Amino acid sequence: MSARIGVVTFPGSLDDADAARAIRIAGATPVALWHGDANLHDVDAVVLPGGFSYGDYLRCGAIAKFAPVMSLIIEKAQVGLPVLGICNGFQILCESHLLPGALTRNDHQHFICVDQKLQIESTETLWTRDFSPGQQIVIPLKNGEGGYVASEATLDELFAENRVVATYVGNNPNGSYRNIAGISNKAGNVVGLMPHPEHAVEALTGPTTDGIPFFTSILKSLVGAS
């Protein structure tokens, strides 16, 4: 039986269908999770997709962290459940304190939507094992509040502990401190990423297929664990 990977749909999620498709293309079974769910339907991992959960009211991700399904995900993530938060999902992970720091409005004020070059910095997380260290990829980036901020001490710690998962190459597109595009928690099971690997899994619809290894990585991690 293939691995079951949950994709949470919040009111205002946009990229849940693409995340499910990416999971299917990677060879796993996507499982739809609803924000009001009181159980996780035996999923082996969870993707928090992009979009504007609860309309981005209050702050991006601030309301989503209190959703019933999130209290289960937060509890399980602290004891090893693999979670990938993409864009709004990254914002939710920061608001939930599963990842340090926060995401703020792009320094240039504009919403951006570009094919972005990234460098994979850490291949030690459960979601990035199929990359090679230093590998450069191009996947879509689209956000209004994608500027990653954290204290200097936190930034130093993230780099020292090899928890910076990806950095922007070339122009910094949103004012993120130290070009950070994605980070992980200490254990490496929780990863937050501002760019969108789920939009780069098929030649027909994406700029590349560079997003696939995020989803095949987790499959290998799950097989290795079981």
Added chain:
Amino acid sequence: MARVVVNVALKPEILDPQGRAVAGALGRLGLSGVIDVRQGKQFIIDLDGELEGERAELMKKLAAELLSNPVIEDFTLTVEN
């Protein structure tokens, strides 16, 4: 009735692009001497009865955990009973 006013603003060290855009607009519209603008949020919360004891503590906690994000924002809370 108690009225609680919570003001939330980005910490001074966090870049505020919206505030910066407003500062630019104020200057373009003829206001001289604009040094800085910081844009924040204000919550006006009306409550039954006086705010005291445990409920006051919970209000403070929620101002810190829901209404603001301590990583990037500071808040002030005032109560008019």
